Amino acid sequence: MNKQKFLSLFKVVTASVISLLLFTDASSQKGPADKKNSPLFSQFTYRGDDQIYKDNPLEAGEFYTPILQGCYPDPAITRKGDDYYLVNSSFAMFPGVPIFxxxxxxxxxxxxxxxxxPSQLKVEKSGVSAGIYAPDIKYNKNNDTFYMITTQxxxxxxxxxxxxxxxxTGWSDPVKLQFDGIDPSLFFDDNGKAYVVHNDAPDKGKELYNGHRVIKIWEYDVQNDKVIAGTxxxxxxxxxxxxxxxxxxxGPHIYKRxxxxxxMCAEGGTGDWHSEVIFVSDNVMGPYKPAKNNPILTQRHFPKMRANKMDWTGHADLxxxxxxxxxxxxxGIRPNEKDxxxxxxxxxxxxxxxxGEFPVFENGLVPLKPKIRMPEGVKNQTGQNGFLPNGNFTFKDDxxxxxxxxxxIGMRGPREAFITQTKKGLLVNPFSTNIxxxxxxxxxxxxxxxxxxxxxxSINYVPKSETDLAGLVHYQSERFNYVFGITKKGSDNYLVLARTEAGKTTLLASEKLDVRKAVQLQIEAKGDDYRxxxxxxxxxxKNLGGTVSGDILSTNVAGGFTGSLIGLYATTANDIRP
Incomplete structure (x- = not known):
């Protein structure tokens, strides 16, 4: 199946998988095993080395885009005075909805x-691409309150x-809202009234084609945090x-100007036909008229295999x-050399x-470049003074x-349920569930x-049995991942590399290992080639298993909505045998 066709069906197929997963009995979490057999991780280093940043060094008045690299999709942003707050989707990750x-x-x-x-996030039995979709953050000046609305x-x-x-200082427990669909967004008008807009299905019996959706608006009761029935x-x-x-x-948002x-909405699906479009009205309840120059942001018209490709742009907020x-x-995305x-x-x-009448994304309809100009009078401190880095950077954590x-982050549950911080590093206390x-x-x-x-x-670990394993996992989902860890066979300890594709695990390589001292484990990637x-x-x-493909770590192969994750992993339910 070609990518365009695949991505046009992306959400429909994934939604079906999610529904199945949500009603499947998951393996129960029985809590951490004996902490004496917990691996000790220390001296973690992540180092980025993309060629595009070497070829495009920053000059005065410039900063890099993307501003958040890795799996930080569906951004929404708000402002109170000089303070800006940004949030992203987090799916089954725990904690959820990172805020910047x-x-x-x-x-x-x-x-x-x-x-x-846990009172806010109920993802214990969620597939990796279920959970939290498309959060919106808004500041309501009428009551000096911030709101985050989302679909869980x-x-x-x-x-x-x-x-x-x-x-x-933290957020309230959730209030469940009584409407269907996804991607809700709040709008607070100057007169104190409030509204919710969201994606929904067409009225029953009126769906014209696969992917036909509508944008719906409701009046919102701010005092009682609910949509007003019948509006x-x-x-x-x-x-x-x-x-x-x-x-x-x-992904709708309403602005008043x-x-x-x-x-403003996303249109075209979240893949290579993605775009941003805009409409205008004299009344918040409509009718809304589309701008003549739609789309106002897209990358869909350019050659598939172009240099320094950035693509799939949409789901925007102003x-x-x-x-x-x-x-x-x-x-947006930055695919590797195999797209x-x-x-x-x-x-x-x-x-x-x-x-003018409508917002114009500067260079939003030409191939994106990695650098943009900074606001007047701002100093670029990324990677300094506690600010997040971007471009090529190194992150170290002892x-x-x-x-x-x-x-x-954890997956489907709190990090605190399985980690212990010590003076020597981090203990990962293994669950009786595997990856x-x-x-x-x-x-x-x-x-x-x-x-x-x-x-x-660096890992210090001595497995006690064949069902014990600890090391690194490169994780696209529960069904697509690599495990690179230490386990036991008989009286010997082994380092194993296993590939799980569509839920089926294959041992790629294994080697006896002396675990009396700490061992350094490393994942190295150059585009689609992983070692x-x-x-x-x-x-x-030393390498174990040669060069392997990153195909199963891509959404192209694995499906879903997340990027791949590097995990410090332990389990007492290992099923990989040397």
Missing amino acids: HSKDLVNWKQIGHVLDR ISGGMGNMVVKTKDPM DKIIVDGGVDIRQKPIWIE NNRYYL IEGPGGQYYAVFL RVNAGRETFMLPVDWS FLAKKLDYKW KAVAPVSSLFHRQQHNTFDATV FNYSSDGKNF
Whole structure:
């Protein structure tokens, strides 16, 4: 199946898989095993080395896009005074909805996660691409409150909202909202009224083609946090021009400017036909008229195998930045040399000219470049003074800080359920579930953020039995991953490399290993070529299994909506045999 056809069916097929997974009994999590047999991880290093950043060094007044590399899709942004807050989809990752803060749109710090406790996030039995979809964040100046509204495809939650007076201090438990569809967004008008817009199915019996969706609006009761029954109205049917059978109109946001209401949406699906379109109305409830120059952002018209390709752009949100200059955040991808998407959908940014009737994404309709101009008077401090890095960078963690870095995430359950921080490093206390389980797993994950990178960690571990394993996992999903770890056979210890494709695990290589001292494990990637290396002396690395394909780490092969993750992994349910 070609990629365009594959991606046009992407959401439909994945939604079916998700539904199946949600009603499948997952292996139960029985809690950590004996901590004395927990692996000790230390000295983790991740180093990005993409050629595009070597070829495009920053000059004065420039910064890199994407601003968030790796699996940070579906960005939404809001502002209170000089404080900007940005959130992303997180699916079955735990904690959920990473949230970032900036004073200038260039220099960002992660301040935590919006959904950081089990009462907010019900993803224990979710497939990796279920869970949290397309969060929207809004500041309501009428009551000085921040809102995050999203769709949680798990735990019977559906559409939900949480809120806070201060994003730095945590968020409320969720309120379940009574409407169907996905991608909800709030709009707070100047007169105190509020509205929700979202993607939904057409009225029953009126679906015209596969991918036919609508945008619906409701009045929203701010006092009681609920939509007002009977106020719902379809304001976009199909997309810009239903005669062209547009697919997957979604990700709506409403903006008010010069007393007119602008509705901006993604159209075309989240793959290579993705785009951003805009409509305008004199009334918040419509009717909305599409701009004549739609789409206002897309990369779909350019050669498939172009150099330094950035693609799939859409699902955008607008914000007025420093000095009155508008900017847009949106998702996009940077595929490898085989056009495979391993790092996932990332958060990009472009300046926007809104001097005319409609916003114009600057260079949004030509092939994207890795650098954009900074707002006037802003200093680029990325990678310094606690601000997140971008471009090529190195991240090191000795796990000795009192608080675990926000970059580290769990899958389907809290990190605290299986990690213990010590003066020597990080213990991962193994669950009796392995990496293929649709259940919480004892693996601490870091996103793959480059096509060319290496990730290295030191591990002290002595397995007690053949069902014990610890090491690294490169994880696209529970059904597609590589495991590179230490286990036991008879009285000997082995290092194994296994590939799981569509749920079937194959041993690629194994080798006896002396585990009396710490071993360094390394994943090394150059585009689609991955190598799994180890060192017993901390200096000289040996390869196990040769060069293997990163195909199963891509959404092209694995499907779903996430990028691949590098995990510090332990289990007492190992089924890989040397």
